Amino acid sequence: MKINDSIIQQYLDGDLSEDEVREFEKQIASDPELQRELEAYQKARRAVETAALKKDLDQIFDQDLSDEHTDQPVPRRYWALAASLLLLIGLGGALWWQLNTQPAKQLYSDFYRPDRGLPSLMGGEDHKLAPWEDPMVDYKRGQYNEAALGFSKALGQHPANDTVLLYLGLSEMELDRLDKGLNHLQSVKKNSGNLYQKAQWYKALLWLKKGEIEKSRKLLLEINAQDDHPYSQKAGRLLLELEHSFEE
Amino acid sequence: MELAYKKFQTDKNLYRAIQRNDRTALKHLYETHFEQVAFFVLQNNGDRDDARDVFQEGVIALWTNIRDGSYEMRPDTKLSTYLIKICKYRWYEHLKSAGYQRTTGLSEEMDQPEEKSFFAQMIHREEIEYLEGLFGRLGAQCQKILRMFYYEEKSMETIARSFSIQENSAKNQKYRCMKKLKELHQKHSQTL
Numbered sequence: 001m002k003i004n005d006s007i008i009q010q011y012l013d014g015d016l017s018e019d020e021v022r023e024f025e026k027q028i029a030s031d032p033e034l035q036r037e038l039e040a041y042q043k044a045r046r047a048v049e050t051a052a053l054k055k056d057l058d059q060i061f062d063q064d065l066s067d068e069h070t071d072q073p074v075p076r077r078y079w080a081l082a083a084s085l086l087l088l089i090g091l092g093g094a095l096w097w098q099l100n101t102q103p104a105k106q107l108y109s110d111f112y113r114p115d116r117g118l119p120s121l122m123g124g125e126d127h128k129l130a131p132w133e134d135p136m137v138d139y140k141r142g143q144y145n146e147a148a149l150g151f152s153k154a155l156g157q158h159p160a161n162d163t164v165l166l167y168l169g170l171s172e173m174e175l176d177r178l179d180k181g182l183n184h185l186q187s188v189k190k191n192s193g194n195l196y197q198k199a200q201w202y203k204a205l206l207w208l209k210k211g212e213i214e215k216s217r218k219l220l221l222e223i224n225a226q227d228d229h230p231y232s233q234k235a236g237r238l239l240l241e242l243e244h245s246f247e248e
Numbered sequence: 249m250e251l252a253y254k255k256f257q258t259d260k261n262l263y264r265a266i267q268r269n270d271r272t273a274l275k276h277l278y279e280t281h282f283e284q285v286a287f288f289v290l291q292n293n294g295d296r297d298d299a300r301d302v303f304q305e306g307v308i309a310l311w312t313n314i315r316d317g318s319y320e321m322r323p324d325t326k327l328s329t330y331l332i333k334i335c336k337y338r339w340y341e342h343l344k345s346a347g348y349q350r351t352t353g354l355s356e357e358m359d360q361p362e363e364k365s366f367f368a369q370m371i372h373r374e375e376i377e378y379l380e381g382l383f384g385r386l387g388a389q390c391q392k393i394l395r396m397f398y399y400e401e402k403s404m405e406t407i408a409r410s411f412s413i414q415e416n417s418a419k420n421q422k423y424r425c426m427k428k429l430k431e432l433h434q435k436h437s438q439t440l
Contacts, residue, residue: 005423005427005430006423009423009427037430040430040433041426043379043430043433044382044429045398046371046379047379047380047383047429048398048399048429049312049315050312050371050376050383051382051384052383052395052398052400054376056274057278057304057307060271060275060278061300061304064278064279065278065279065282118381119377119378119380119384130385191388192388193388193391194388
């Protein structure tokens with residue numbers, strides 16, 4: 001039996017016959033090179049299972065547990081105070097605008113959680129880094145200014161890289177550069193899968209922050225309609241909250 | 249979530265559900281036991297993110313061992329007790345390596361030999377992130393195929409149908425995607 005990649009995969013998948021398995025294990029036992037190949041495949045399989053499971057666990061945590069214990073960064077008191085001050089000064093127009101966006105901004109604070117960022121491979125000197133790896137380190141440390149600069153630079157050399165576009169947009173959101181952020185989030189391509197789904201969720205939040213309720217709602221409905229969308233349930237909850245807030 | 253609670257009142261149901269990759273079982277673990285682990289971690293110099301990480305490591309370890317048959321149900325130990333124990337011990341191990349001496353609320357010992365060996369093969373945070381990063385380097389289609397085949401354990405026929413391709417084509421793609429993943433790992437470990 002000539003052991004190649006195909007045979008190793010069949011062995012791991014349990015697709016070899018008993019005789020073939022015996023033959024395989026006999027050959028492998030005396031060939032360290034083949035053993036290394038097998039181990040590499042076992043690691044690859046572990047990577048699939050771990051990554052897939054972690055994705056599900058992160059989703060479960062984000063949907064069910066992360067909203068319960070964090071503090072509201074902007075207390076309702078502040079907005080009510082600002083509103084009454086404006087009333088006193090008599091800026092009717094400003095008051096109307098303030099009251100209209102107040103619940104939206106509150107909801108934004110309730111639902112916005114910064115994305116955790118992507119894990120990076122810890123490489124040696126020859127390891128070719130993806131264009132986003134350095135600024136991603138800044139992003140994960142909460143250094144959004146440095147991250148935005150780094151991602152911008154990477155974007156110059158890789159104008160269509162969806163990872164760079166997404167995280168540049170997210171960094172700009174953190175820095176309150178809403179229009180820039182929106183622009184970059186909107187450029188994330190649909191075929192990038194998970195990145196696009198993230199971009200959709202954060203875009204919806206961004207619209208909310210800007211007070212563009214209808215645009216936000218439209219996008220949230222789209223997200224909620226897809227069962228396998230990671231933010232489907234969150235979008236559903238936010239939609240309920242939006243209904244509730246604007247009924248009053 | 250009353251339905252899930254009733255469903256998993258017996259360990260047997262929970263164990264079987266995890267083997268079958270039932271997502272509600274994983275949800276149940278989080279909803280029922282996370283806060284307990286979080287309380288312990290917060291009491292011992294940790295924050296909520298630390299608790300999240302440690303609990304995730306525990307669940308991944310438990311899941312892996314149930315799936316490959318190396319965790320067997322015992323009449324004397326509840327699955328949940330076991331899970332909480334390994335999470336607490338994982339945090340304790342982290343504190344020890346960081347130089348802390350005392351822990352509050354850790355009275356049990358990892359004294360059973362099976363527990364010790366289980367604990368020793370737990371995948372740690374750095375490895376989890378490495379594996380995740382590795383997988384993330386594959387294209388979206390590769391990720392989907394491999395996830396369906398190895399994690400969701402769907403048949404090649406089902407996978408082929410979901411992509412509207414022939415079964416042979418699906419097999420071929422899975423083969424190439426796994427080969428690519430293996431090579432990415434080899435390339436990375438060679439540069440270290």
